[in-house]
Amino acid sequence: MTPILRIFLLLLACLSPLSAFAEWVQGESTLAIKDAPLDDVRLVAIKNAIADASFQAGSLISAEDVVLNGLLVSSKAEIHSTGRIQRVEILSETVEDGKLTVVVRVNITPIFSCESDKYSRTVLVTRFQLLKPRQAAYGDIYDFGQQISKRIEQQLIRQPNSLSVQLMDQAFAETTSFNAMQPQMMYEKASYLAQTYGRQFIVFGFIRDISLFEQINTENDDDDAALKRNFTLDVYVIDAFRNALLLQDSYHSEANWSFTEASAVDTHNSLFWRSEYGRVSLNTVNAAVSDISTAIACKASIxxxxxxxxxxxxxxxxxxxxxxxxxxxxxxxxxxxxxxxxxxxxxxxxxxxxxxxxxxxxxxxxxxxxxxxxxxxxxxxxxxxxxxxxxxxxxxxxxxx
CATH class of the missing domain: 2.40.10.410 (FlgT, C-terminal domain)
Known part of the structure; x- marks a missing residue:
């Protein structure tokens, strides 16, 4: 098989009216591997499975609109399309008789349109701090919050709706005082940042949990324990010019932690982000960014x-x-x-x-x-x-x- 070419799939089905609510739909795809690299075949199979799910849901989607960003190598992934598909879970991947079969579960929401103005929304992202810095001692990942903040900025810039994004290298508030902040205090802080930086929407929050835990594998007779790590991200979005809290949500994931206690993990290195924990962290960031983008998309530019x-x-x-x-x-x-x-x-x-x-x-x-x-x-x-x-x-x- 030649290297992956662009997939031009335009699926239109009028099987049922669009639902007003999001729904999960299962899709499946099988491709022959032959002499092609498995990763290339896998990417095409995932896209085809997503297209299959969208066809069953009666949606209109171009498969090349799916932005995978290399993240579909774990059991969960986030993608973006034309407002229909928000998230994807890979349920199974099996190879049999030289063929790869991928089964996915796709969260499909109705296409919504808003008659907004033509201008890019101005967004300020503040640094996401670790709520409990001592949790970073294992692996020496004290700059993890800085890295997550940078990736939130990068993913917002790549959103389909036009956003003008700036990253501020300071936190919205000190971790010791944030939980005691009243809504009015948040609005006043956001208003100050809006006047200082000329940005309408303020994105801020904290990394609430990166603690480790052991999970016993009961399928083996040896009862091996796998070391896993949490990742919980709290996100807020304020329209500072209108004193409106547009989004307040928490995003959680967990994954195997493959580094030893003595390792000083380099979060600037792509090897970390290709580890299971790094991939799942990026997937979690993508889920938050998708919600941030949706919360901002239809608001008036001010x-x-x-x-x-x-x-x-x-x-x-x-x-x-x-x-x-x-x-x-x-x-x-x-x-x-x-x-x-x-x-x-x-x-x-x-x-x-x-x-x-x-x-x-x-x-x-x-x-x-x-x-x-x-x-x-x-x-x-x-x-x-x-x-x-x-x-x-x-x-x-x-x-x-």
Whole structure:
């Protein structure tokens, strides 16, 4: 068999209406191995099995849209497609009579569409710290949190929906104080970071558990004990300009730990990430990133006024986020609500009569001007703007603050 070529499979089935809920569907594929490398055959078989599952679910999917990233070498994997497929579990892989059979279980969700604006969402990822650093002593993996943070950033950049991502080499909060933080404290911290870095969405969290444990293999007469390690990731996403907690979830996995206690494991080395624990950790990160991307995808793009000119406003979005000359924005005004642990500053209605047009643009900022003389006087530093004439902007205008 020649090296893997792109697989062009476009499967369309109209067997049943789309369900409103996610469902798990099983798929299967069998391929002859012949003289081809087993890993290459395996990759094609997995894709075909996923396509088989999607066909049974009545979905439309191109197999080449499946991003495997080399992670489907463990029993679980995360993939991304056009909003239909979120996760894959490999149930079995068997070789018999020169043929490889792969059986997968695919989590398929209905295709959803949101009429959002054209701009890239601006995201700030803070460093994910180890909640209990002493757990890193076995293997000397004290920089594990730094590595996980970097991979969250990398996977967010690769998401199908456009995200403008920046990694901050500091944690959102100290591990000793995070559990005591009230929601309002989180919003205030997120608001500060948004103003400092010009990013709307703040992604933060902690690595809650990387402890080790032994698991007895009861299938063997010797009752061998395998050393395994946990990986629990807590993730939060805040829309800092609207004081909204979009995601709060925990992701857990575990895998064999193949390194000795005396080993100083190099988490910068690909050998670590190709180990079972490294692969499962990446799979867990992918699950979190998929949820982060979904939480952000349909939210309105909002940016702040970072400077006032005599004849215009400077805002923190530019060509890197998709802003073009002539684009229109509406002004958002903020007002203070009664301070409670759960409320802070709310975004008021967009002022539809105060429209601004992009007159200058560079990579990270734009200048907005208006024909309405009153518009500039009503806009203050750190006020917010959102794209005008979009379904999301109109929806926000009709909401009660």
């Amino acid at each position: 940016t702040q006024i970072v400077d006032k000119l005599p004849d215009g406003l400077v805002v923190g979005m530019g060509s890197d986020q998709g802003v073009s000359l002539g684009d229109s924005f509406s002004l958002l005004k903020k007002r203070a609500l009664k301070r409670t642990p759960y409320t802070g500053i709310a975004v008021q209605h967009p002022l539809k009569n105060l429209r601004f047009t992009v007159s200058e643009v560079n990579a990270g900022a734009s200048v907005l001007t208006s024909d309405n003389p009153a518009a500039l006087s009503l806009a203050d530093l750190y006020d917010l703007v959102t794209p005008a004439d979009t379904p999301l902007a109109d929806a926000m205008a009709n909401q009660t603050p």
